Amino acid sequence: MAQKVKLSTIAETLGLSTATVSLALRDSPLVAEITRERIKEEARVSGYIYNRRAASLRTSKSGIVGVCVHDIMNPFYGEILKSVENELDRHRQTFVLCNHYDELSKQRAFLETMLQLGADGLIMSPAIGTPASDIRLAEDNDLPVTLIARTVDGSGVTSFRGDDTYGMSLVVDHLIAEGHRKIAMIGGTDLTSTGRDRELGYRQALERAGIDYRPDWRIQGPRSRHSGFDAAAEFLALPDRPDAVVCFSDLVALGLMYGLARAGLRPGIDIAVCGYDDIDEAAIAMPPLTTVSNGQSEVGQRAAGALLARLAGEPARESLELITPHLRIRRSSRLGGTGD
Amino acid sequence: MAQKVKLSTIAETLGLSTATVSLALRDSPLVAEITRERIKEEARVSGYIYNRRAASLRTSKSGIVGVCVHDIMNPFYGEILKSVENELDRHRQTFVLCNHYDELSKQRAFLETMLQLGADGLIMSPAIGTPASDIRLAEDNDLPVTLIARTVDGSGVTSFRGDDTYGMSLVVDHLIAEGHRKIAMIGGTDLTSTGRDRELGYRQALERAGIDYRPDWRIQGPRSRHSGFDAAAEFLALPDRPDAVVCFSDLVALGLMYGLARAGLRPGIDIAVCGYDDIDEAAIAMPPLTTVSNGQSEVGQRAAGALLARLAGEPARESLELITPHLRIRRSSRLGGTGD
DNA sequence: CTGAAAGCGCTTACAG
DNA sequence: CTGAAAGCGCTTACAG
The missing domain is CATH 1.10.260 (434 Repressor (Amino-terminal Domain))
Incomplete structure (x- = not known):
């Protein structure tokens, strides 16, 4: 030119x-x-x-929405983002993605960039340790925030996520109904609301059934396919080994099943395994994975909708919008049973 | 405030x-x-x-690099992007992501947005059907482009990708060395350079071994885990069924293995299956997947490096940088053999 | 229905 | 070492 x-x-x-x-x-x-x-x-x-920069300088609207999550390669976030993207596309907003990998410094750098670019809004799944003041900093500078998947107390904004406590209790109830009494839980961390809530659901369901919680059957940590795989060894070494496992997520469950299979234990036959999230892969996995549908697309769509409403002038308010999860029973949890 | x-x-x-x-x-x-x-x-x-908009208006540098690929949820791209992100981070460039899902209109909308925002550069894996003129439009407007994974003839810019033809021939050679003569190929499309090159490698390897190419053993199409899963039925119905399969990608292979296992056929025991890309999951899959390491992180790093060089003033030139792939032999291809 | 002018918040010669 | 002034490319009252 x-x-x-x-x-x-x-x-x-x-x-x-x-x-x-x-x-x-x-x-x-x-x-x-x-x-x-x-x-x-x-x-x-x-x-x-x-020239959008010139226009934006004048109007102080940029047409940019920032989206920041733990890791977009995780299908759980990927599925949420797909529906966020859909929703924002229809409103001609450009959508800027960022992984924070649970590093506060990365998240802050991104937030700063969005502020500097005059982004119109932000959707985030806050990194571990995010203080409410980080979110208020954005809000105070005319950058409306909507949270997904995780919550930050005192943030003053709306969060959308599945009802993790209830969802996890559905899985555990199901295993108990299948006759299991020795149920381990693998994965997740106390440091996120998701981790805490899912563990709570596990413990509550056990308690309701009169089953004692055994700390040695609670393996914390794994949150990826790889760490789920690695956890198989730890699980197999457990004293008085459980015959059923609920996992923090499908990814952990799928990795664990690989690990168990490699050790010669057949998931869905020798041992019951359940996941959480109902990602696309769960239905085609071998064996098909019993899990909890966590409403990823609803979370994404509603979060984007709420943000757009904020852009249109709606005031901020702190609220928690819980999406009701649904149990998906498949073969991985029905030892000797039938199913798809 | x-x-x-x-x-x-x-x-x-x-x-x-x-x-x-x-x-x-x-x-x-x-x-x-x-x-x-x-x-x-x-x-x-x-x-x-x-206020970066104001600064950028004045300096015409924005600190933004656009990245556009088929689908970031695909681990193959995810792994490339991780290394691109790393490289750009160190140069304090903000990195704006977009999926084009092989829709030209989506890719064009993104390109237009980058132009409007005054992005400093663009890294893309071009959507099917991308004309060279789309890339020249960017270049003509001072938006340097680097291509990854796929090539566009006449684009005038540098592309980085694995040597797909050679890589696929490695896999097929390996299967032939294992004693297979009836080898199907599943997945990929003629519409991308990747699809064409991998098929070429398959056919060349067969030819070198004096094995006739059988069109009915070439199932085109699948490029995702789900479609790989679906292809299992088609494969099982094949006349004179092959006892080995090379897949377009690991994702296709992993999906296919789920499908075969569901039908009662044991991958790695009853049938040899190979993938392509060596994504993280390949090594822990059950059975562990024989595949070709496609140098994702090298592609990402070098593509980002080349773009940064362009930003620093280096002129554009059309060239193809091939990364040499490596065979990773695992259990899925060694019927009755041993391995990790 | 169209135009002249100010201003968004920076950076960059240029002067002192 | 610091300041006054112009200008990046738009949009928005305001006037006609």
Whole structure:
């Protein structure tokens, strides 16, 4: 491009003012239909590129929404993001992604960048240890925030997530109904609301059934496929080994099943395994994985919707929107039974 | 924030000019050390937020690099992106992600957005059907492009990808060495360079071994775990069924293995299955998957490096940088054999 | 229905 | 070592 084409270039070529050109390109009815068409045609043929930085500097709207999660390669987040993306696309918002890998410094750098770029809003699954003040910093600088999957107390904003305590209790109830009494739980951490809530659901369900909680059957930590795989060895070495396992997530369960299979134990035959999230892979895994549908697409859609409402002027308020999870019974938990 | 703090606010407070403040905040030696410290301190306590839109409007540098791939939820791209992210992070570039899902319109919308935001550069794995002119449009508007994983002829820019033809021939050679003669290939499409090149490697390896290519043993299409799973039925119905399969990707292979196992066929025992890419999961899968390491992190790192060089002023040139793939032999391909 | 002018918040020569 | 002034490319009252 020899010479950059800008509004004023078009205005000069056509003998109009930049004001008219600006209005016409945004389809303002203030400009006569015929003038509008001439202007648009000229913009097209001259290869005009709208300069959003300039516009944004003037209007203080950027059309950018930031999205920050633990790791987009995790299908659980991926599925949420897909529905967020869908929703934002329809409102012509550009969507800027970031992984924080639970490093507060990464999350802060991203937040700072969004502030500097004048982002219109932020959707985040806060990193471990996020203080409420980080979220208020954004809000105080006109950057509305909506939380997903995890909660931060005192943030003053709306969070969307599944009802993890209830969901986990559904799984454990199911295993108990299948006749299991020795049920381990693998994965998750006390440091996130998700981890705490799912463990609570596990303990409550045991308690309701009159089964003692055994700390040695609670293996904390794993949150990925790989660490689930690694946990198999630890599980197999457990004293008085349980015959059923609930996992923090599907990813952990799928990794664990690989690990158990490698050790010669057949998931769904020798041992019951359940996951959490009902990611796409759960239904086709071998064996098909019993899990809890955690409403990823609903979380994404509602979170995006709530953020758009904030952009449209709705005030912030602290609230927790719980999506009701559903049990998906498949073969991995039905020893000797049938199922898909 | 009652009142937005800007450069001029700081300048007034301190009785300095905005020029001095601007220079000081960017650590210019033109400003006296002591003045610089006063300014930075004031910026800190007043909660100043640097306005990148304004700066970028002035300098026409935005600090943004766009990255556009088929689907970031695909671990193959995820692994590339992780290393791109690493590299860009070190140069304090903000990294804006986009999935095009092989829809040209989505890719174009993203390209347009990057142009409007004045992005400094673009890394992309071009959508099916991307014309060279789309890439030249970016280049002509001062938006340097580097391609990954796929190539576009006549683009005039550098591409980084694995040597797919050679890589696929390694797998097929290995199966032949294991004694297989009836080898199917599942997945991939003629519409991408990756699909074409991997199929070519398959056919060349067969030819070298004097084995006829059988079109009915070439199942095109699958490129995801789910479609790999679905392809199992088609494969099982094949006339004169092969006893070995090479897949377009690990994801396809992993899905296929789920499908075969569900049908009662044991991958790695009754049938040999190989993947491509060597994603993290391949090594822990059950059975562990024989595959080809495709150098994802090298692709990402070198592509990011090349783009940074372009940003630093290096001219564009059309070239193809092939990363040499390596065979990873695991249990899925060694019927009756041993391995990890 | 269209135009002249100010201003968004920075950076960059240029002057002193 | 610091300041005054112009300008990046838009949009928005305001006037006509």
